[in-house]
Amino acid sequence: MSTTESKLMLALNAGETPRRPHALHAIAAFVWRSWRGTLKMLHYLAIDVLIFPVIFLLIFTYLFGGAISGGTGAYLQYLLPGMLVYTVTSMTVYIGIGIKNDIDRGVFNRFRTLPFWQPAAIIGTMLIQLLTYTSALITTILLGMALGFRPEAGIIGVLSGLIFVVLYAFCLSWLFAFIGVIAKKVESITSMTYIVLYPLLFTSNVFVDTSTMPDWLGPIIAWNPISLASTAARGLMHGSASFGDLASALAVMAVFALVFAPLTFRAYRRKGSQ
């Protein structure tokens, strides 16, 4: 018997074939996978969680702050919570790109021949993304504090704002997860960022208070989901959140998750099996 053959015998006889993994077990495996993958891309991660947040916060505070609010200090108080929403919104596109890349490479077919709960592939990947979002948010908050941002609701305000924005990112991620599953090309996902996300970001109240806008425009801008999230984050950090602000933001977020998560799973299951 050759050595390869004896090794093969050994491998074939080793260990009982386990039962179908529990859904949580499968999610944990994908969290682990994304984590290992993230560690290998640390240089990209550094750009997203350190460099971009710093550059944008500095640009908006110092270049536009004076023009918009008459002073950088006052503007930062208004801007920072919205900046948190801005930061994660532009990052949610990565989940779509990640899913699309898996589908394009053969590894998707391998996943589909394994007997685990298939949505775990998307959920596990998303959970690690949330960690990335959180890192970017912490960078933004710390830099903001260094520049003079003072949350009126103190540490509780900062924490509740942070948790709220991460939750917002999680809900919004389902939109891009869905686009990632149905997109024909990776490029079409990236172009969605420019066609949909950036116009929405700049027609929101992230940078400018709606009270400074024409009467007909203000209410429209205020109903942009990004505005709703920014208003809620601002309210939480400064302790001025009304029940209505929070409820409308959470309702819109819930709609995103409840509509796009099932659509994503359905499209994912059907992918390639039409």
Add this chain to the structure above:
Amino acid sequence: MERIRYAIEARGIQKSFGGTEVLKGIDLQVERGTVYALLGPNGAGKTTLVHILSTLLRPDGGEARVFGLDVVQSSDAVRRHIGLTGQFAAVDESLSGRENLMLFSRLLGYRKRDAAARAEEWLDVFGLSDAAGKQAGTYSGGMRRRLDIAAAMLVKPELLFLDEPTTGLDPRSRNEVWDIVRLLTERGTTVLLTTQYLEEADRLSDRIAVIHEGVVIAEGTPAELKASVGSGTVRVQLARKEQRGDAAMAMRQVLGAAARQDADPAVLTAPALDPKLAARLLLELSQAGIEVEQFSLGQPSLDEVFLSLTGQKNEVLFESKEVQSS
């Protein structure tokens, strides 16, 4: 599981993509413990058929069972028994070889420590232990294919699908893959492989289905397929290749069929319907003063079988060409 004779039973499998009929009613029976080859050129529908049998695609019509389990109704149960390697290695290129096998083990339900143990065992079987820590994206084609087969073996499949396992591999890597397939079948694994290389089907498989444009046009053992063409082949190796024109003329006269030139310019082959004609040819050649180094009468090659079945020339499948009489 009770003993079921057939690893795969498929009846009338149909599949269309956007109005194009890719599979037009395929029947297939693969006996447990055998190697079965789906042979056909690119676009014949081999991969589509494999994807249906391995639960990745739903058929539009017909039904397929793997170890008696319906591939549509009981896809999860089927997945417990099968391993799949695709034309493009299905591994995560950003992870190392070890991490890939650990991930797939965990998705099979192994606990973390067991998953690590399984990964090491299979890396060792496929000679990948030294490269275990390197990113799979940096692997050579042969290494990636071995990693892919290792990933498919983690489930200890009773049925392994190998979709063009050696396409794009150098001869050495190809031989390694062949050795692996032989070893697995000795251990009782049923293998369904697709290939466009006749040599591969001939060497590895117990039975072959020739697929052409979504239909099985012939099925049988390699020997049966060759016999179905109905003639043997005379192979003449000349001492001096300059004499091939004369030799070809003699072959045409005696055998009544045109001689083909092999890749080797000193070798000519021609179909011989009757062994007696071959004997007469040998006599004729020596009388004409043509020096023959080797002379053999054998079964036709699968290339000839394929050509006679499809009536079509295909560059990849067929390398020899007819001798130009000078």
